[in-house]
Amino acid sequence: MRSVNPIYHHSTQMLSQEQEWITKAKENPKNFAPLYEKYHEQIFRYVYQRMDDKQSAYDVTSQVFLKAIHNLKKFEFRGVPLASWLYRIAKSELNQSFRDKKAKRAINIDDIQVATFMEVFEEETNSINKKRLFNALKGLNESELQLIELRYFEDRPYREIGEIIDVKENNAKVKTFRALEKLKKSFNKNIRL
Amino acid sequence: MKRKLVYNRWKIPSEEIRKNQDFDAILKNVHKEPVVYWKSIGFWGTAGMSAVALFLIISLS
Structure with a gap:
């Protein structure tokens, strides 16, 4: 938990x-x-x-x-x-x-977070999958990326995410799930890398 | 917006972040902020003079 x-x-x-x-x-x-x-x-x-x-x-x-x-x-x-x-x-x-x-928006990710995603996607942690994940992350829009960061990079509970993005806890959960689904879809599209 | 992916960046220790706290500098900037025009003496001076002038014009005509 x-x-x-x-x-x-x-x-x-x-x-x-x-x-x-x-x-x-x-x-x-x-x-x-x-x-x-x-x-x-x-x-x-x-x-x-x-x-x-x-x-x-x-x-x-x-x-x-x-x-x-x-x-x-x-x-x-x-x-x-x-x-x-x-x-x-x-x-x-x-x-x-x-x-x-005109600076670039950074996405900071480490080994542990990569491993978490691979576990969620039921994939092996290797360099090809890592590259697929990075490309998929770059493809998210700003609000989807924010939800993924808050939940999977910063390990925040949905209640806190809801308070940060100013929605109800349940709504935060649904939105995060949708963002994750999109990330997964995009990750699977990058299969030929 | 352009994006840059940063991998395995070194985590800044809490002590370093604490050393960079500077509330006094923020307070200085709070006081430095320009006064909103309608709150300034210039605004009320101009408005007051205009009101007096208008009053005189109306009462003398």
Whole structure:
């Protein structure tokens, strides 16, 4: 069974503590500090997973927090961690950065993730299949790729994925399944590589 | 959007990420942000002067 991300998912007590920090930060941006410390690494890793350059990833991460502080007054607490809102800002800042710098969108994958896909596709892990998988990943559209990354690269539960992409948990599950099906179809098309 | 596949990249340790935290720099940028025009003195100065001028024109005519 997939474990629940302990940093992302909070107890009721932790959520109310977060709500308190948000209320204080709305009054004075200086009070955003504990939220910045709590989420900086998570947001950086999310950004860097999708970028090739480390320094650019740090810059985008800073931009995410700057935007968050500016727009915090519009934020309404709905019982989910602030992280889901920060991830949405991060996604938009990433797209902006790709447009401005004309940089390539990176897809970071390692041996363990390749092995996971081969297990799901019931295929052998070898160099040909690896190449087929890479080509299939490049063929996904942005939202499909995002779902595959959130679920299979970053190992997030559907509840968290739903909160990040702003849909219900069940809907996130269906969408991820469809993205995986498309990936599988594309992988099987690349059989002659 | 162009895509680049990166394979087996070295994972950045948490300590390194923590060292790059700089909340003060973000706060500085928060304060640096330009004031929205309608909130600026320039806007209210112009609007106030125009209102006074309009009032004088109407009352004197």
